[in-house]
Amino acid sequence: MLYSLFEWFKEMGVKFPGSALFQFITSRVLIAVILSLVISAVFGKRLIKYLQRKQVGESVRDLGLPGEQQKKGTPTMGGLIIILAILVPTLLLADLHKAYIRVMIFTTVWLGIVGFVDDYLKLRAKKIAQKQGIPYKKGDKDGLAGWFKVAGQVILGIVVGTVLMFNDNTKVWREYTGVVKPGDSSIIERTLDGKKKYFVEANEPITTIPFVKSHEFNYSKLLPEAMRGLTWVLYVIIVIFIITAVSNGANITDGIDGLAGGVSAIIGACLGIFAYASGNLRFAEYLNIMYIPNLGELSIFIGAMIGACVGFLWYNAYPAQVFMGDTGSLTLGGIIAALAIIVRKELLIPIFCGVFLVEVLSVTLQVSYFKYTKKKYGEGRRIFLMSPLHHHYQKLGYHEAKIVTRFWIVTILCIVFAIVTLKIR
Numbered sequence: 286m287l288y289s290l291f292e293w294f295k296e297m298g299v300k301f302p303g304s305a306l307f308q309f310i311t312s313r314v315l316i317a318v319i320l321s322l323v324i325s326a327v328f329g330k331r332l333i334k335y336l337q338r339k340q341v342g343e344s345v346r347d348l349g350l351p352g353e354q355q356k357k358g359t360p361t362m363g364g365l366i367i368i369l370a371i372l373v374p375t376l377l378l379a380d381l382h383k384a385y386i387r388v389m390i391f392t393t394v395w396l397g398i399v400g401f402v403d404d405y406l407k408l409r410a411k412k413i414a415q416k417q418g419i420p421y422k423k424g425d426k427d428g429l430a431g432w433f434k435v436a437g438q439v440i441l442g443i444v445v446g447t448v449l450m451f452n453d454n455t456k457v458w459r460e461y462t463g464v465v466k467p468g469d470s471s472i473i474e475r476t477l478d479g480k481k482k483y484f485v486e487a488n489e490p491i492t493t494i495p496f497v498k499s500h501e502f503n504y505s506k507l508l509p510e511a512m513r514g515l516t517w518v519l520y521v522i523i524v525i526f527i528i529t530a531v532s533n534g535a536n537i538t539d540g541i542d543g544l545a546g547g548v549s550a551i552i553g554a555c556l557g558i559f560a561y562a563s564g565n566l567r568f569a570e571y572l573n574i575m576y577i578p579n580l581g582e583l584s585i586f587i588g589a590m591i592g593a594c595v596g597f598l599w600y601n602a603y604p605a606q607v608f609m610g611d612t613g614s615l616t617l618g619g620i621i622a623a624l625a626i627i628v629r630k631e632l633l634i635p636i637f638c639g640v641f642l643v644e645v646l647s648v649t650l651q652v653s654y655f656k657y658t659k660k661k662y663g664e665g666r667r668i669f670l671m672s673p674l675h676h677h678y679q680k681l682g683y684h685e686a687k688i689v690t691r692f693w694i695v696t697i698l699c700i701v702f703a704i705v706t707l708k709i710r
Contacts, residue, residue, distance in 0.1 A: 313378045313379070314587075316374070316378060317585045318588045318592040319592070320377070320589070321371065321591075321593045322595065322596040323596075324369060324374075324596070325370045325597055325599065329363070329596065329597065329607070333360055333363070333606055333607050336361075336362065356604075356605070359605055359606070359607065359608055360607045361408070361608040361609075362404045362408075363600065363601065363613060364404075364612030364613020364616055364617075365397075365401070366596070366597050366600075366613075367593045367594065367597050367613045367616065367617065368394075368397045368616060370592065370596055371393055371593045372393060372394070374588075374592070375589050376390075378585050379586060383454070384452045385454075385580065385582065386582050386583065386586060388623065388627070389586045389624070389627075391444060392620055395440070395444075396438075396441060396532065396615050396620075397612060397616045399437035399611075400616055403612075438525070438528050438529040438532055438619070439525050441528055441619060441623075442526075442527075442528045442529065443521055443524075445524050445623050446524035446525065447517075449490070449524070449627065450490060450517045451517075455579070457486070457487045457575050457576075457577050458473060458484035458486060458576045458577070459484060459485055459486075459501075460482065460576075461483040461485045462483075471485055472485060475566060482566075487575075489513075490504045490516065490520040491504070491575065492629045492632055493575065493629050493630050495636075496706060496709055504516055504519060504523065524631075527625070528623065528626075531641060532615050532618035533645065534641030534644060534645045535614045535618030535621065535641055536614040537641075537648060537673050538644045538675075539608075539613070540673055541603075541679070541688060542601060542604060542686075542689065543598055543601050543689045544675060544689045546597050546609065546617075547598060547689060547692075547696075548641070548693065549594050550590075550595050551696045551697060552637055552638060553587055553590045553591045553594065553624075554700070555700040556587055556630075557584060559625075559630050560584055560624070561580075561584060563575065564577055564578065564581050564584075572707050573707075575629060577628065580627075580628065583624070590617075590620060597609065597613070603686045603689070618641070621638065630703075633706065636703040640696050643674055647669055648673050650668055650672075651667060651672035652672075675692065
């Protein structure tokens with residue numbers, strides 16, 4: 286909004302002191318980070334007090350973990366802090382006409398609503414149980430049904446996938462090495478270091494793939510020649526799977542103070558690097574990755590996301606004053622997935638989202654092995670002391686703060702490796 290306002294003033298020939306800041310993306314990114322931090326700090330404190338007055342407290346299952354009973358009654362639904370700290374700077378500072386910005390705003394609002402409804406129904410079930418004098422246990426049949434959450438993620442995947450496939454402003458450029466015919470409007474010319482380079486818009490969905498020379502993979506190659514007209518259907522299905530998987534991965538990771546928020550902030554920084562490199566012709570040329578125009582405004586959203594996560598850690602770091610709940614974890618996971626898909630780095634998700642992946646695998650392996658051994662031996666056996674993996678380390682006696690810090694370090698290492706893969710062939 287402020288960006289559009291100052292652009293209008295510029296067209297009208299009206300100048301204000303400091304208005305030139307809004308002409309540069311770097312300035313707007315820095316303002317977005319600072320503004321999101323301020324919103325998190327100011328609004329976060331007020332929201333926590335409001336949630337405490339409304340007795341919107343978290344229920345804690347007795348899992349035998351150290352310090353778990355001290356968390357009882359800690360306000361939840363703190364993801365509202367993150368959502369507000371992302372949306373306000375984005376709406377004020379970004380160009381809202383850009384397709385990528387609109388997609389990310391929709392992603393944030395949509396999954397925020399899904400997570401909020403889930404948290405609200407859980408709290409409502411808890412209050413009803415208290416009024417009726419019935420013992421309430423977290424994990425009872427409350428909140429949104431699992432299929433409803435998945436339906437919300439599927440709808441988001443359809444929206445993101447179709448926009449990236451059919452919107453003219455979300456096209457990827459591929460370098461053209463053929464003969465350039467004069468007057469050919471399909472050829473896009475750019476000059477880099479005095480040399481002319483030629484590009485064409487990719488009509489098929491392509492993405493970055495590590496460890497190969499061209500760094501590009503065309504999804505249409507997964508289908509036989511006769512069915513390649515349906516590549517967009519395959520692409521949308523892949524997008525749905527990625528959004529559902531990463532969103533649920535972030536949700537599972539949100540189990541101890543500061544873990545999901547810190548990991549998401551670090552991953553956001555990684556995606557910011559990818560967005561900047563892919564949107565800059567010089568860096569895209571150096572890294573030999575596809576050039577994606579119109580990514581500049583996306584850095585403002587990413588900056589707001591990083592600032593929101595870091596600001597939320599002020600209240601969520603051990604000992605947490607507020608939990609993000611599904612309102613925050615589902616939203617952050619969906620945002621990370623959508624950003625990775627937009628910058629065409631979704632095949633690198635298993636690397637830079639390594640913590641999410643390991644957390645999900647620990648649950649999957651634990652449940653599968655328990656069912657298998659119970660069927661075979663009549664008694665279920667476990668691989669881990671408890672899943673997800675962070676609870677396993679708690680059972681081993683590690684302090685929450687140490688587990689979180691080490692998971693942050695692992696995430697940084699995963700990000701470094703993901704970036705390095707772009708130069709390993």
